[in-house]
Amino acid sequence: MYLAKTLNSSEVQTPLYVDILERILNHTSEDGKVNIDKAILEAQQIALEKKEIYSINHRYYFLVTTLLGKYFEGLKEIKDEQINDKVYSDILHLLK
Amino acid sequence: MSEITTKDSGLIAKSELLDLIQKEELYISPLLDVTQIGAISVDLRVGTDFLASKQGRDEYIDTTNNDTSTRPIKGHFSESRRRLGESFLLHSGQVILFSTLEYLKLPENVYADLSLRSSYSRIGLNLSTLIQPGYCGCASIELVNSSNTTIKILSGARLIQARFYKIPDNQEYFGKKRKYNCQVRPVSSKANEDNDLTKLIRLNNS
Amino acid sequence: MDYSAIQLQLRQVDEAFSRSRINVYSDTKKKCHFNELHSLFVEISKIELSALSPGDVEIHYNLLSFVLNGLEYLDNSTLNVIPYELVSCLELALNDWIDDDNFIIVTSLSNKHIEYLLSTNFNSETFLSTNRYIQGKYNLKITNRLIRITLPKSLSRDYLSSAVLYHELGHFIDLEYNISQKILLKKYPPHIPIPIGVLPSDINKEYRHTLEFFADLFAAQYVNQSTNFFLQRITTPSRDGDSETHPSTAKRLQIVNDFIDGKPLEILDEFNHVLSPSSLPALKVRHSNLDPKISDFKNLTPQKLKTPQELHAIFKLAWDVWIDSETNFLKDFEEKERYHIINNLVEKSISNYTIQEKWNKA
Numbered sequence: 001m002y003l004a005k006t007l008n009s010s011e012v013q014t015p016l017y018v019d020i021l022e023r024i025l026n027h028t029s030e031d032g033k034v035n036i037d038k039a040i041l042e043a044q045q046i047a048l049e050k051k052e053i054y055s056i057n058h059r060y061y062f063l064v065t066t067l068l069g070k071y072f073e074g075l076k077e078i079k080d081e082q083i084n085d086k087v088y089s090d091i092l093h094l095l096k
Numbered sequence: 097m098s099e100i101t102t103k104d105s106g107l108i109a110k111s112e113l114l115d116l117i118q119k120e121e122l123y124i125s126p127l128l129d130v131t132q133i134g135a136i137s138v139d140l141r142v143g144t145d146f147l148a149s150k151q152g153r154d155e156y157i158d159t160t161n162n163d164t165s166t167r168p169i170k171g172h173f174s175e176s177r178r179r180l181g182e183s184f185l186l187h188s189g190q191v192i193l194f195s196t197l198e199y200l201k202l203p204e205n206v207y208a209d210l211s212l213r214s215s216y217s218r219i220g221l222n223l224s225t226l227i228q229p230g231y232c233g234c235a236s237i238e239l240v241n242s243s244n245t246t247i248k249i250l251s252g253a254r255l256i257q258a259r260f261y262k263i264p265d266n267q268e269y270f271g272k273k274r275k276y277n278c279q280v281r282p283v284s285s286k287a288n289e290d291n292d293l294t295k296l297i298r299l300n301n302s
Numbered sequence: 303m304d305y306s307a308i309q310l311q312l313r314q315v316d317e318a319f320s321r322s323r324i325n326v327y328s329d330t331k332k333k334c335h336f337n338e339l340h341s342l343f344v345e346i347s348k349i350e351l352s353a354l355s356p357g358d359v360e361i362h363y364n365l366l367s368f369v370l371n372g373l374e375y376l377d378n379s380t381l382n383v384i385p386y387e388l389v390s391c392l393e394l395a396l397n398d399w400i401d402d403d404n405f406i407i408v409t410s411l412s413n414k415h416i417e418y419l420l421s422t423n424f425n426s427e428t429f430l431s432t433n434r435y436i437q438g439k440y441n442l443k444i445t446n447r448l449i450r451i452t453l454p455k456s457l458s459r460d461y462l463s464s465a466v467l468y469h470e471l472g473h474f475i476d477l478e479y480n481i482s483q484k485i486l487l488k489k490y491p492p493h494i495p496i497p498i499g500v501l502p503s504d505i506n507k508e509y510r511h512t513l514e515f516f517a518d519l520f521a522a523q524y525v526n527q528s529t530n531f532f533l534q535r536i537t538t539p540s541r542d543g544d545s546e547t548h549p550s551t552a553k554r555l556q557i558v559n560d561f562i563d564g565k566p567l568e569i570l571d572e573f574n575h576v577l578s579p580s581s582l583p584a585l586k587v588r589h590s591n592l593d594p595k596i597s598d599f600k601n602l603t604p605q606k607l608k609t610p611q612e613l614h615a616i617f618k619l620a621w622d623v624w625i626d627s628e629t630n631f632l633k634d635f636e637e638k639e640r641y642h643i644i645n646n647l648v649e650k651s652i653s654n655y656t657i658q659e660k661w662n663k664a
Binding site: 011013016017032052053055056063065 | 357358360361364424425426427428430431432434435438478479480483484487488491492493575576578579580
């Protein structure tokens, strides 16, 4: 039996997330910032073991798992849910 | 025309129709609207499956031959399906086969005579089908557009009128080999599978 | 990648649109999807490609691939002979798992003998990101996602085999919500190096096997052991064993049987531990039991179905009747006729149920 297929995640999603992070840094995407912040904070909660890995929201699964894999220590350093430009910049760098 | 009677034979009227349906001796499903049952007939609906005749490379439909040298009869028809409520076009001169929406099962002493409801026969459509006692399945209906205009039909429309007649003796439907059992889609003709054909051809060749 | 790749794609998409048959999309959702794809193509065609940043080039390349893919799904869909009955069963099952009404199911009949697939061009995360992008850039949006069901043309009316589409639906749900992936993520957290001695190929094999177990259990919720019966018939016992992509048939059969029998099942618990925090329903039995000895099939009439649980149970009923057809009420028919009778009755049972439901709601 065959697997259900989807278009490959990282090839399609990485450039889209790069774009939105660039626009956040240019302050041209308020909506995008809200969604990205949710994903970053969810990843942080998992990194701090305050949330289960099973609870990752499927709407930003790729981003959260990428952050857990490549920005684990950076996530833990975010204080008081304040995500500054350095965080966006770091994430942008690791996606590129 | 047969006498309307509730006795051993003849046209079955509404009260007995209702009784037979209620006891499921006469099975009609789905019966979407109880008003389909009239004084002396039941309205049946156009189903969702159609076979439309198409012009192919062959000069004729061969009803005499069941081997692989000729195109099978079903090859002269193209299949299509519609959702309930979707339309279908019947072009002038075209033959279509469709099955009734309703699955029927007749008692072994009842046959059905199917014809067009009068509102449809007035626009140039023709059909006439007899359903054998004991038949089960959706009825395959051949409809011909003998007008000079294309006619649009809706899947689910109450096109057909079925009159049910009792006969004195039970006929065991599955007592002989049948070509069409429990069909739910229109089946093209199986005339070329008639047992007599081989004998007739042999007779002619002798 | 530079913008010349997009130049070629634009010509390909243009050609694809000129061949597409918009006038046969009787479904308004499909028409809308076609129009949205076309609007996106028109906007992309207007831009100065050489002015695109490398990132935008990549995104636009993917957008045009998405358009081409969508057209392929729409154009290859079986416009004249859609297996409505199967689609309606799968839609009902899908509704248990996905809240959004933003998907369109298209079907495709394959010439390959056993090709059962359920595929989509984008998962929900990519769909959301894409819409965010095109909304910002072009003030456009794509309303629906396409899900394509592929089944063999020769088996499009074989409801015994087509029960495997529930297994494919299980894969779709798994990939949509990353269920098997999450199990592996828990076992091998992404920030911790893989333990020595564990190869990436081992992890991949474990992942693939987990996917299959999920899909089998998912299907069993609805169609009981129907997929087991099919699997047994296509497996050669002497050659059965774990492969890189699939667990052995014996293992798969056992897990489904244990699930149906309500036996404790570690893997079931594991899946349900993932499903619950993901706000998804648990894997559990979602079908009724239709007894072949008293079913309407005995009278050679369609089964009266009253609920979705009974609807899904029709597939198991079909198998039960088929397996015993040499001794049950079908015994006096030839084997070929028994096969047709069972499939016809299943089809009509499903059709009657869905038509009656729609009629009552209209």
